Amino acid sequence: MSFLPLLVSEDREDHRSHSPTAPWHFPASGPALPQSSIPLTFYDVWWLGFPPVERVFFYRLAPDADLPRLLSNLKGSLSTALRAFFPLAGNVRLTPGAASTRHDIFYAPGDGVPFTVAEYEYDGADLASHEPRQVADIAQLAPRLPGGGALLAVQATVLRQRRGLALGVTLQHAACDGAGSTNFLHTWAATCAGAEPPAPPVIDRALIGDHQGLYDHYAKNMISSKELESVVKLPTDQLMATFTLSGVQLQSIKDAVAGQAVRRGQPPPRCSSLVAALGFIWCCHFRAKAGSAVKAGGFGAEETYFSLAVDHRRWSKPPVPTAYLGNCIGPAICTAPKKELALAGASSLLTACAVIAAGIEKAVAAPEWETLMERIKEVAPTGILSVAGSPRFLVYGLDFGFGRPVKVEIVSVARTGAVAVAECGALGTGLEMGISLPPAGMKAFQRCFSDALACLL
The missing domain is CATH 3.30.559.10 (Chloramphenicol acetyltransferase-like domain)
Structure with a gap:
């Protein structure tokens, strides 16, 4: 299944029009990836209640940049990178049949990552500046995670009459830490640019031992939504x-x-x-x-x-x-x-x-x-x-x-x-x-x- 890219237009009065369909990108074609259940470890579980990590990368574009081709390359290379990082296309859930505190990342064929294309006509200070700017102006460049335990969402926003591009990446921290998420981003970037990607990810969470029963302890004492209010x-x-x-x-x-x-x-x-x-x-x-x-x-x-x-x-x-x-x-x-x-x-x-x-x-x-x-x-x-x-x-x-x-x-x-x-x-x-x-x-x-x-x- 494939979707057309979503174009969100915003005028200077901050009015938006939204398409009712969401664009998703799936691991690239090839031998079918098997259905997988990847258990969370004690390192992972305490991040479940925290807000996701939202990054925005600002790029300057050449005046003659071929924007349709650029966006097509971003989307195609995302699908290729997701083949190695397929857990990020899955969803976190309570493990069926297990104790109520056990969670896993469940990937099934057909799971994917939402990729939104947007256009932002912003008539204010340079959003890529070091100077103080309104967070509200930058925050909308980072996509929201869909419901249902999604782990990753991506948004490419064309800025200021196509002279810049903001690439927003939102990630649920329970999926991986900063080293893992930036390894994914470097793999995606290298794939898109036609360069040599870094080492492929190691996905086996059995590498993390839990001899002290820390998972259950952390799961029972997780910081509550009220404490994070x-x-x-x-x-x-x-x-x-x-x-x-x-x-x-x-x-x-x-x-x-x-x-x-x-x-x-x-x-x-x-x-x-x-x-x-x-x-x-x-x-x-x-x-x-x-x-x-x-x-x-x-x-x-x-x-x-x-x-x-x-x-x-x-x-x-x-x-x-x-x-x-x-x-x-x-x-x-x-x-x-x-x-x-x-x-x-x-x-x-x-x-x-x-x-x-x-x-x-x-x-x-x-x-x-x-x-x-x-x-x-x-x-x-x-x-x-x-x-x-x-x-x-x-x-x-x-x-x-x-x-x-x-x-x-x-x-x-x-x-x-x-x-x-x-x-x-x-x-x-x-x-x-x-x-x-x-x-x-x-x-x-x-x-x-x-x-x-x-x-x-």
Whole structure:
């Protein structure tokens, strides 16, 4: 079965016309793929209640770009990529006949992925800018997942009289982590561009052992929809902006942290470029959020929290293949006294970078899987800044044959409050961080970011 592409036209008053039929793309023709049931692991199950991950990739198109051919190539290569990544064309469900907490990804011949083609006549600021923009303007470029447990949806939106293209990809996190999803995207892009694709995915989830009964524990204690209520609805006034740290600036942060550690007579923490960037952003975010309390020094024994994902593939026993398609990450939860993050200059940077480095080391060496869910529920109400994405995913290398993206956004951080991290597409070196805040919070963060950079010079 095949469908014609759906064209959604939008005028400047934000009126839309929708086709009643949805376009789907299926794994490419060839020997029939068998019906498959792929059980979720303990790494997967706790993502079931979370909102999906929404990415948007912005591309500039040449004035003479053959748009019909471009879109045809995108759709055809998607079908080819899905043949290797067929679980993403399936649906997550309760496993029939099993205990009510057991879930699997069920693929049956005929399952596919919705691919929407849209046209957006947007008469505002450049959506691919680093400057603050309305999240609502960007969010509609990411497709919604259909009901019924669908895992993946794609939308190609022609922008500004066909001078640009936004490729929106929405993925249910229970299907796979960022390493798995970007492996799929790199495979799709290489297939479309006629390049050599990366290694095929490893789909066998029996590679993930569960000797402690963690699946049942996590399934029974999953974060509820009520606990996630604040991240389900997108705030109407939310802004999104990107902040970059060059290689030179990252080295300045490392030097400041090392120098402060020496002055305190303590060994400097292991401060990679990622740790330096995250420590810097955490300090800026905290100071912007705390506002006048920072100047007043109005903190007692209160603590604040930061969380980032640690990939356990290489640390598992035995190691899990790099190309494993599924989740194999766990959070490193880092804790710092608010009064120390409120300190001026390198003192707060040393605290932030030290606890992030220590949190990563602990998550690798001695992950506390049994109490992890309870720990997350304990700290979440007090506020926790988390990380989405990774510079290791090389999202700015996704060339489908019409150039690399000029901007990549993880739109879903506007719901979760996370920081979106990637390699720096604009500078060629360094890192970039996507932040989403209401207008007043964004102004405060911009001021704190600028002031903190000035202190490093």
